Every structure is written in structure tokens, then in C-alpha cells.
Amino acid sequence: MEILTAIKRVPETGAKVSLTEDKLDIDTTSLGFTFSPHEECAVEEGVQLVEEHGGNATVLTLGPEDATEQLRSSIAMGADDGMLLDGGDDEWGPAATATAIAEAVEESDTEFDLLLFGNESADAANHQVGVRVAEELGLPCVTGIKDLEVDGGIATAKREIPGGSEVYEVDLPAVITVKEGLNEPRYPSMRAKMQARKASVEQSEPDPREDDLELVELEVPETDDSPAEIIGESPEAAEEVVDVLEELEVV
């Protein structure tokens, strides 16, 4: 199987987010970078499917040149190849991102059986890149998947709903977007990380098409940081707790 997993480099935000002066971005001066839990599962799934069925797991990202770091992290997790679509430092909109990825897939010498995405990016959360890539390539698409099996050219994908899950069956090739919980991503060994540093990454420079959504300004929401009313500092507080539950009429 030939599998392509798309990931996005995002800052590792801590307890408090601060913005750049122009309010158009997060101030990342003192932050590290990563990719989202959904996408970690997507990378892991690609690697596991190749371990089971043979083939190649390729990881792609559209972002700044520094996003090579996230490709190498994926290679350390067991991915075979990395593809960087060098989009420069500015954030790309979802339509531009999807078109560039779809074109890269079409131009690739590899015919991919499965394209994996996170259900939504950790930062922008536009909820559409995977679907748009599928539409542009004329492929079927299932989103928000937490269980995936591939057998004989058919993917059986499950999406969690309250009290159960929905089951979808699609013929490959297909696009599937996943959520955390799909699997348990592995921690790469130090040796794998060292080897990944030397892995070569294929690079190209797509041109962005226009998006209809223009960022005006970011804002850190005001939060109510007034401390809680301390109703006890020992097990005796159980009485006060049950008073609260009675007051709210939930017991």
C-alpha cells in the first residue's frame, strides 16, 4: 500500500498564549513546535498499515522550511519518506492548502491508495482540507474516524457518536481524516530519531491560490480567573460537596 499522511507544524502552546505585536500570529519566540494529536495518530496509522500490508508510508506537510522538523519526527516514528511543500512563513488558507496538496498528489510518481489527514488542524481548525483534497482528486472521503481497517482494497472506518459508532465502507483509493484515539502513537527510539535527521526530504514550492477568508486580527479571550471558593481542605468537605449537588438538583 502507498499511504500519504498530511501533517501541519504548529506551536506547542502552554498555559498562556501571547500574540505578536500585529496580532496576526501567536508569539512563538519561546515556544517549541509539534503536530497535533489527531495527526500523530494519522502518521502512526500509515506506518502500521504499511507494516501490515507492505508498501510505503509518506508524510507530507505544507508550511515553512522549518516544518522539515515535523517530517523528520514522523520518519522517526517509522514513515519512509517526507515531502515538504514549502509555503513560506505565512499561513495558507484551507482552499489554497488543499489545492497545493491535491496537485502534489497528482504530480507524484506514486499512486497513493490512502490519504490520511487529521480531522482538523490544532490551530486554525478549518475542518475542510481533507474533504477538499478528496473533492479535487475525485476520491471518496470519510472524516472524524477513530477506528480503521483495510482489507482487499476496502477501508472500513468508524466514527464515534454518542453511545456507539457509525460505520462507513469505502473503496480505495480514498481520503480519511482521523481523530486522536485511533491508535496509540509510538515514541520513537533515540536511534530512530538520529537516523531520521539524515533522511532526505523531497521539496517543492507551490504557489498559493486565493482564499475567501482573510484574517483581520487574533484575540486572546478574557477568562474568569477569579479563584474558586474553597469549600474545604479535608474529607469533611464531603458535606459541602453534597450540599452543592443538592442545590443544583443533580442527586
Add this chain to the structure above:
Amino acid sequence: MVLTLVEHDEDGLDDVSLQALTLARDVAEQAGEPLEAIAFGAGAADVAGEAGDHGVETLHVVGDALDEYAPEAYGRAVVQCAEEVGTEAVLAPGTDRGAETLAHAASKLDVTMAAEVTDVEVGDSYELTRQRWGGTLIEHSRLTAETNLLTVAANEVSVTAPGGDAAAVEAFAPDLADGDLRVQLTAVEESDVEGVPLGEARVVVSGGRGTDGDFSELEDLVERVPNAALGSSRAAVNEGWRPHDDQIGQTGAKIAPEIYIPAGISGAVQHMVGCKGAENILAINTDPEAAIIQKADWAVVADLHEVVPAIAEELDARGHSE
């Protein structure tokens, strides 16, 4: 005209659809346009009364022809309905189905969809407020598409209903293309996990690293409370103490209970975005400086392994246990 995709079950329109309708009505009033809605599947026409109560004048019903959910076909139907009635905006609930259907529609219309929207100012363009990072960051942006497609962030809009006559029901038959039904709901499996789903519980009790892996006391407490569910932090899931389905947070379950009781959870931003729908928070933590104490309404600063059994006993003593 402003069109809203709505989802329904045997109890009528779902909560996030009502939230979407509330924001859509605001958009329609600002634009001086009528509010219409589109619903799919068997029983769709039955929500005409409720839709009318929420300001919908016309309900377009795609009935039996498309009974089983099929995202691309739904997206196609939304596009065709929007084009036929001439709409300036389409709103959808920020659910898995809402987002996926509208993303298909956006791609077919070749416009960008704005997701997780909480507020719209209608002018020459749409000035939007939307959520990033699960709501830890607010984005102000401008949408200038020929047709503006928006999903409404779940549990952010307070539902209001102006009252009104039942919406006029109009059947809509989409002209589907080959392949639109390639992806269609094949089956629904019931979870073997018993009890109340996290997202629907009135009381949620959850544990984090502070449990040291022992959730038995929390389980005992949950068993004593009606409509209660047990959750966990991402840290507890990563330790292998709980299944991922129990995880509350940005990449896990989003809860909206009457009261949330996190025990031994520090309160990282990514956790808090999963429980921001909670009406009240009562934290149990040994650390008075923990972030969760800042976010909670009430706190017990003590060891959860002592406090939680004491709460269970107190419930028993007062005759509350189920």
C-alpha cells in the same frame, strides 16, 4: 435568503442545530433576508413546527431518496438547494456531519468555508468571530465569498426562539451525480460501554494524574449519581489508565454538564476547552495553585482518594444513592 442545514432525531432538532438557527436568524435579520432551512431523511418534515418556532419560514426537505447519511450527496443537495433558492449564506451546526457536509458544499462551490463561527456582522463582507485552538484563541476574520458558508461552533451561542408559525415544507429532490453515494452510512454499532455518554451527562466526574491510576473511587461515586458519567484527562489516557473514549479535551470529548467534578486534574488549556460547556465546576485537587482552581467555581483542596469516598458515603447517608 439565508439557508441553514439542520440535524434532527426522534426528539426533534438537535441542540447544535438550534444554536446554528439562532446565529443564522441573526445573520438573516442583519441582511434583511428570510431564514430557510434544509433537513434530510425520514421524519425531516416533522421538525417544521420547531423550525418555525425558531424563525424558519421555509423548510426544504430531502426525504426518503436520501434517507441514509451520505456526506458528498448531502453536500451536493445543499449546493443545489442554495442555488435554486438563491442564498447569500449557508450555515451548518459545528458537528461532524455539519462540518463535513458543508466542506463538501464549499469545495463544490469553490469557496472557503469558515468553521467554528460564534458571531457574524453582515456588511459588504461578513465580519466573523471564530474559534482557534479549540477556543483558547479568538479569530476575527473577513469572509468575502460569493456564497458565505459557515459552521457554528458548538455550545457557544445561546439559543433563542422568537416563536412563529410552522415552516412551510417544500420537498427538494437533488440531482445526484455518479459517485455521490460512494460514502454512505453502512451501519450503526452500539457501544459496549454501559452508562450515559459523556457528552450527554448532567454530572461528569473525571480523574487525571492525581488518581495515580486508581479510578475505583471515582467509579463508585459515578454509580451513585443519576445521569452521571466518568471522564479523564489526556494525561490519564496516555498513562494507559483509561480508554481514549473517556478523554475530555480539545482532541477528546466535549462535555456540557450541569456540574463537572475534575479530581486530580491540573487544568491544562487543552483540557479546559473540552469542559467549557460545563455550567459549574467543582475541583478536587491537593494543589491550591493548580490552574483548575482558577477555573473552578468551588474547590476542595485535599486528596481525592480521601474526599471522593467521603462524598459517596455522604450521598448514602442522605439517601441519594441510586
